[in-house]
Amino acid sequence: MTRIVGGTAKGRRLAVPPRGTRPTSDRAREAMFSSLAGLVDLQGCRVLDLFAGTGAVGLEALSRGAAAVCFVEADRTACEILRHNAEAVGLPGVEIHRRQAAAYLVGAGTDEPFDLVFADPPYAFGDQQLGVLLTTLAAPRWLAASAIVVLERPARGSEPRWPDAIEALKQKRYGEGMLWYGRRR
Numbered sequence: 001m002t003r004i005v006g007g008t009a010k011g012r013r014l015a016v017p018p019r020g021t022r023p024t025s026d027r028a029r030e031a032m033f034s035s036l037a038g039l040v041d042l043q044g045c046r047v048l049d050l051f052a053g054t055g056a057v058g059l060e061a062l063s064r065g066a067a068a069v070c071f072v073e074a075d076r077t078a079c080e081i082l083r084h085n086a087e088a089v090g091l092p093g094v095e096i097h098r099r100q101a102a103a104y105l106v107g108a109g110t111d112e113p114f115d116l117v118f119a120d121p122p123y124a125f126g127d128q129q130l131g132v133l134l135t136t137l138a139a140p141r142w143l144a145a146s147a148i149v150v151l152e153r154p155a156r157g158s159e160p161r162w163p164d165a166i167e168a169l170k171q172k173r174y175g176e177g178m179l180w181y182g183r184r185r
Contacts, residue, residue, distance in 0.1 A: 031172065
C-alpha cells in the first residue's frame with residue numbers, strides 16, 4: 001500500500017499499477033522530505049516531478065505545502081493512475097503531462113523555473129541518457145537559483161555525473177534505491 005505520509009493529505013491511500021512502475025517507498029519518501037527540510041522551503045514552492053509514475057512524490061510535496069507540481073510521465077497506464085490519485089487527494093496546483101521526460105524538457109516551456117525537482121527514471125535508464133537529461137534540466141529556465149534536484153537511482157548503479165551548473169550535496173541509500181541530492185549553483 002502506498003500512501004501520503006505527511007502534511008494535509010497524510011494517510012490518503014494512492015493507487016499503484018499492478019506492474020511496471022516502482023513507486024518510491026513510504027519510508028524513502030518520509031526520509032527524503034525530512035532531508036529536504038534543511039535544503040528548501042516547501043511552502044509555496046514550485047515542483048517538477050519527472051518520471052512521476054503514480055505521483056506519490058509530487059502529491060507528497062503538495063500535501064506538505066508546495067504551491068504547484070508539474071508531473072511528467074510517459075506511460076499511459078501510470079498517467080491514468082496519476083490523474084486518479086491527484087483527483088482523490090484533491091489538492092490544487094496539479095499539472096500533468098504525458099510525455100517522455102527528455103522530450104518535455106527539450107520541447108516545453110515554463111512560466112517560472114522550479115524550486116525543487118524529483119527525477120526517478122527507470123532503473124534501466126542509462127548513464128548517458130541521465131547525463132543528457134541532467135544537462136538539459138540544469139538550464140536556468142528549469143531551475144530557480146539554489147533549486148534542489150533529487151534523483152533516485154539503483155543503489156548498485158554508478159554515481160550520477162552532475163553538470164557543472166548543479167553541485168552534488170549528498171546521497172542516502174534506501175533498500176535497492178539511492179537518493180542523490182544536488183543544488184543549482
